[in-house]
Amino acid sequence: MIPGGFEYHRPDSLAAAVGVLREYGDDARVLAGGHSLIPMMKLRMADVEHLIDVQDIAEMKGICAEGDKIAIGAMTSQHELIDSPEIARVVPILSEAALQIADPQVRYCGTIGGNVANGDPGNDMPGVMQCLDATFLLHGPDGPREVAARDFYEAAYTTARDDEEILTAIRISAHAPGYAYEKQKRKIGDYATAAAAVLIEKRDGLVANASIAMTNLSDVPVWSEAAGADLFGTDCGPEAVAAAVDTMLGDIDPTEDNRGPVEFKQHVAGIILRRAIARAWSRA
Amino acid sequence: MSETTSQMNIKLTVNGEAHEVTCEPRALLIHVLREDLNLTGPHIGCETSHCGACTVDLNGKSVKSCTLFAAQADGAEITTIEGIANPDGMHVLQEMFREHHGLQCGYCTPGMITRAYRLLEENPAPTEEEVRFGMSGNLCRCTGYQNIVKAVLAASDQMAAQKEAAE
Ligand SMILES: Cc1cc2nc3c(=O)[nH]c(=O)nc-3n(C[C@H](O)[C@H](O)[C@H](O)COP(=O)(O)OP(=O)(O)OC[C@H]3O[C@@H](n4cnc5c(N)ncnc54)[C@H](O)[C@@H]3O)c2cc1C
Ligand code: FES
Ligand code: FES
Numbered sequence: 001m002i003p004g005g006f007e008y009h010r011p012d013s014l015a016a017a018v019g020v021l022r023e024y025g026d027d028a029r030v031l032a033g034g035h036s037l038i039p040m041m042k043l044r045m046a047d048v049e050h051l052i053d054v055q056d057i058a059e060m061k062g063i064c065a066e067g068d069k070i071a072i073g074a075m076t077s078q079h080e081l082i083d084s085p086e087i088a089r090v091v092p093i094l095s096e097a098a099l100q101i102a103d104p105q106v107r108y109c110g111t112i113g114g115n116v117a118n119g120d121p122g123n124d125m126p127g128v129m130q131c132l133d134a135t136f137l138l139h140g141p142d143g144p145r146e147v148a149a150r151d152f153y154e155a156a157y158t159t160a161r162d163d164e165e166i167l168t169a170i171r172i173s174a175h176a177p178g179y180a181y182e183k184q185k186r187k188i189g190d191y192a193t194a195a196a197a198v199l200i201e202k203r204d205g206l207v208a209n210a211s212i213a214m215t216n217l218s219d220v221p222v223w224s225e226a227a228g229a230d231l232f233g234t235d236c237g238p239e240a241v242a243a244a245v246d247t248m249l250g251d252i253d254p255t256e257d258n259r260g261p262v263e264f265k266q267h268v269a270g271i272i273l274r275r276a277i278a279r280a281w282s283r284a
Numbered sequence: 285m286s287e288t289t290s291q292m293n294i295k296l297t298v299n300g301e302a303h304e305v306t307c308e309p310r311a312l313l314i315h316v317l318r319e320d321l322n323l324t325g326p327h328i329g330c331e332t333s334h335c336g337a338c339t340v341d342l343n344g345k346s347v348k349s350c351t352l353f354a355a356q357a358d359g360a361e362i363t364t365i366e367g368i369a370n371p372d373g374m375h376v377l378q379e380m381f382r383e384h385h386g387l388q389c390g391y392c393t394p395g396m397i398t399r400a401y402r403l404l405e406e407n408p409a410p411t412e413e414e415v416r417f418g419m420s421g422n423l424c425r426c427t428g429y430q431n432i433v434k435a436v437l438a439a440s441d442q443m444a445a446q447k448e449a450a451e
Contacts (some may be wrong), residue, residue: 001308001331001332002312002315003310004310005290005308005309005310006309006310007290007309008292008309008353008355010355010358033354034351034352034356035333035351038351038352038353039332039333041310041331051309051353051355051417053355055356080346102417102421103336103420104346104399104403104417104418104420104421105336105339105346105347105348105399105421106333106348106421108345108346108347109345109347109348109351109352146447147400188420188421189334189420189421201378216286
């Protein structure tokens with residue numbers, strides 16, 4: 001399994017990388033960890049003429065926490081997320097999610113930028129980013145711009161990123177202590193049959209804020225504002241949870257594939273969401 | 285589809301030895317290691333990033349060398365199973381795999397040991413659960429894993445004892 005031929009570029013600055021993208025347009029692709037792109041190239045499902053390896057670009061690296069805000073460079077690997085004390089302090093849901101992605105070898109290579117930019121509905125981070133209301137920083141020929149994670153995903157492999165833009169960083173605010181990322185997969189290293197990201201803020205014994213998103217149950221991640229609202233003001237009892245799960249099951253749109261028929265996915269989605277809500281509430 | 289035949293020169297330090305290789309940008313690291321450098325320890329199992337038989341250590345990370353272009357490793361330090369043994373004999377991990385029957389056909393073993401090496405570098409005293417989680421990127425079709433886990437745990441104990449003796 002050898003990919004088609006391509007020209008390899010390894011620029012050492014963002015400006016140079018954008019320059020290559022500009023020159024070759026959609027014949028060029030960014031290569032981050034390569035653990036989504038290279039398998040696709042080996043299967044000849046992706047045909048790339050120019051690969052831009054961004055591993056030397058300092059502007060895309062590092063984790064920077066200031067108070068309750070954190071900026072994560074796009075080239076931060078999933079392994080680095082798990083290892084980072086800043087992530088554990090400000091946005092621990094990211095380490096919890098990263099630990100459920102693939103296997104150790106893949107996590108050393110796979111980057112958070114690649115995971116969110118890829119646009120594969122099976123990727124775990126996009127749902128987490130929508131749950132967190134994260135902001136993506138994109139850099140193109142006209143300079144930087146910001147796009148909310150909740151506005152980024154248009155269809156499978158289609159995002160708000162222009163062909164000439166590079167995702168450089170992700171900005172997130174600290175989340176409430178009640179968090180959970182729960183994932184059902186067939187085996188280690190598999191994409192989700194269903195996964196749920198839940199954040200709950202508790203005040204005076206009641207839900208003061210809730211955010212719920214799910215993974216791989218539609219061609220884009222599904223953040224359901226209404227499902228979160230079903231929990232608001234309640235003590236997260238069985239009726240409120242049932243309402244939130246019902247709302248979410250109405251918002252997802254799974255299709256049949258080798259992970260099972262639609263009915264099964266609806267069933268698994270309900271169970272996984274219940275577990276995620278229960279764990280988030282127990283930590284809130 | 286362009287079948288560009290442009291070649292590039294890359295530098296790799298493998299098992300402490302500096303190499304210069306000329307290859308196409310699309311050459312995968314596993315192929316360069318096996319075919320250009322004659323290091324046939326890292327195996328090709330699945331070729332689809334799942335089995336871990338091709339695992340090598342690259343700049344202190346365990347990576348699946350079937351899912352990396354050699355070009356990405358330009359300038360990197362790589363250790364393969366050939367570089368894990370000590371000059372005076374086998375690495376403790378290799379001895380413990382032998383002693384605890386951590387292999388049968390041996391196909392997965394180079395990847396298993398190379399991965400276990402990095403796991404113990406990062407976490408010298410793992411629990412059984414940590415070993416299972418840390419080795420979950422390596423598949424074995426023979427042993428049922430039980431003896432692999434035993435071997436890694438035994439190696440961890442031995443290495444701790446050796447370290448203590450040295451102090
Ligand atoms: C065996 C296996 C199991 C896996 N299991 C999971 C899983 O359970 N969950 C999961 O979420 N993922 C999984 N993955 C995918 C893995 O997490 C990938 O690493 C990740 O999806 C992409 O990150 P990358 O850095 O490897 O990106 P690449 O493969 O390099 O890039 C992916 C795409 O994003 C684009 N891109 C990358 N970075 C940028 C950027 N900064 N700006 C603009 N465009 C960019 C590339 O051009 C490409 O189109 C698995 C992969 C393997 C091989
Ligand atoms: S050959 Fe590389 S993971 Fe199987
Ligand atoms: S010993 Fe045969 S595959 Fe592991």
